[in-house]
Amino acid sequence: MTGLSRRAFLAVTGAGAAAITLAGCNTASTSAVSEPERFDAALPIPPLAESELVDGIRVLRITAQAGTHQFRAGEDVSTWGFDGPYGGPTVRATVGERVAVEVTNELDESTSAHWHGMHLPPDMDGGPHQMIEPGDTWRAEWLLDQAPCTLWYHPHPHGATERHVYRGLAGLFYLDPAPGSAEAAVEEQLPHTYGVDDVPVVIGDKSFSDGGELVIDDGGNEVGLLGDVVTVNGVVGPVLQVSTERVRLRLLNASTARTYSLGLPGRTVTLVATDGGLLRQPVELEQVRLSPGERAEVVLAMEPGEEVMLHSFEPELGNVVVPFAVGANDAFDVLRIVAEGELSASPEVPGELATFGLDAASATVRREFRLSDREINGAEMDMARIDETVEVGTTEIWTVINDDLSPHNFHVHDVQFEVLSVGGSEPPPELGGRKDTVYLEPGRAVELIMTFEDYADPQWPYMYHCHLLRHEDEGLMGQFVVVEPGESADPSMIAGHGLH
Ligand SMILES: [Cu+2]
Structure with a gap:
């Protein structure tokens, strides 16, 4: 067990911490993840979602449903998924297109479909104010107006996001570059x-009961559920066969609490993109740290007949007070990759990938967000309260501080931001791209710069929150609206809306 109950955690991190030793915690130096004996389950590739063009709009339909899924051959588990028992199809559309996604809820409870990382109007965001009741269909329509990137979609029902995502409701959303663009x-x-x-490569850790069902309430670990079984695209012990000299992995941490540090032991991977699109230049890395909700695109070079293992090293989580209780001591294999005897040629990764950049001198507003326990700036999430009001067209710098001794991260809806600093220093190159989610080390501040370009609407808020989903569910979330200059937030629509 990785278990250290929230109450025990608060006790050791509280005023009496100095008097308490952790000598009894004999799991402190060993990984709490149990690796499968063999990595021989062919890595499933999620199907591409079907779409049709209707009056120039790319229309897709997906359905949230309950089902039965086998993470391991022969073992049926009750799960949820989009268009299937677990996970979801990969949605693919091109920058510059209008898309409409019609989401039907066939579950027996209300859910939502949030487009994580998407720049879109707030009433299309699929957050806790756009609930889909059982039997209903919700249509979201918007213009794909941002850099090409790898996004994802998942439910966002207030107080229940951890459970909905953990049971399997998550899929990728690829924004392909517009034809003729530099990115193309x-x-x-x-x-x-x-x-x-x-x-x-969608990674999720799970915990199973003696009866073989998913364990969701694990008794209240500080960071949420840390499963002892790691799955990729819904299977345990996966193997990927590759037939080309280079392979690109689109990594998504779809876990609710666990942070991974992914790499190939003894060699580097080439990081080409993060949450919001391509980096300026590729970065050679031994490990890519991914906290919940983050994405990374890496390119691996393979030799004919070679076999490598994608591994998760002990993640560098910063100055956490009880490392084993937050997964900092866990290291394990994730995905075996086997190259065929003959490989087709792949081009070399370009040395220059993308041009972008927000100028800190153009920022006219600064805000500060202090995360502590389940509060941001001293307040838990309130669906009927607008916490921040942003004028459309403004570039802002947000300073986000983890005031706790355990991990958090921070996700902002509607925008991709750039990281200006981490703990007062220039960010490492892997944080040099556009991001929508960033890890927060205990006791350190990150400065984020972002521009709120469109979609002024005083009535419908966007969210910002910790993407450790139990933290989010328990209140570590706030709401902002984007308004026209001089306009005020109008919470009248949301007061009493979406609350159950
Ligand atoms: Cu958190």
């Missing part, structure tokens, strides 16, 4: 054949 030329040079050399 780069994309040609990167591995880009879906499921062949451009491979979705």
Whole structure:
């Protein structure tokens, strides 16, 4: 067990901490994740969602449903998924297109579908104010107006997001570059054949009961549920066969609490993109740290006949007070990758990938967000309260501080931000791209810069929150509206709406 109950955690991190030793915690130096004996389950590739063009709009339909899924062959588990028992199809559309997604809820409780990382109007965001009741269909329609990137979609019902995502409701959403764009030329040079050399890797840790069902309430660990079984695209012990000299992995941490640090032991991977799109230049890394909700695109070079293991090293989580209780001591294999005897040629990764950048001198507003326990700036989430009001067109710098001795992270809806500093220093190169979610080390501040370009609407808020989903569910979330200059937030629509 990785278990250290929240009450015990608060006790050791509280005033009496100095008097308490952790000598009794004999799991402190060993990984709490149990690896499968063999990695021989063919990595499933999520199907691409079907779509049709209707009056120039790319229309997709997905359905949230309950079902039965086998993470391990022969073992049926009750799960939830979009268009299937677990996970969801990969949605693919092109920057510049209008998309409409019609989401039907066939579950027996209300849910929602949030487009994580998407720049879109607040009433299309699929947050806790856009609930879909059982039997209903909700239509979200918007213009894909941001850099090409790898996003994802998942439910966002207030107080229940951890459970809905953990049971399996999560899928990828690829924004492909517009034809003729600079990004399209780069994309040609990167591995880009879906499921062949451009491979979705959705990682989720699970915990199973003696009866083989998913354990959801694990007694209240500080960070939420840390499963002792790691799954990729819904299976345990996966293997990926590759037939090309280079393979691109689109990594998504769809876990509710666990942070991974992914790499190939003894060699580097080439990081080309993070949450919001391509980096300026590729970065060679030994490990890519991914906290819940973050994405990374890495390119691996393979030799014919070679076999490598994608591994999760002990993640560097900062100055956490009880490392084993937050997964900091866990290291384990994730995905075996086997190259065929003959590999087709792949282009080299371009040295220049993308051009972008927000100028700190253009920021006219600064805000500070202090995360402590389940409060941001001293307040728990209130669905009927607008916490921040932003004028459309403004570039702002948000300073986000983890005031606790345990991990948090921070996700902002509607925008992709850039990281200006981490703990007062220039961010490492892997944080040099556009992001929507960032890890927060205990006791340190990150400065984020972002521009709120569109979609002024005083009535419908966007969210910002910790993406450790139990923290979010328990109140570590706030709401902002984007308004026209001089306009005020109008919470009249949301007061009493969406509350159950
Ligand atoms: Cu948190």
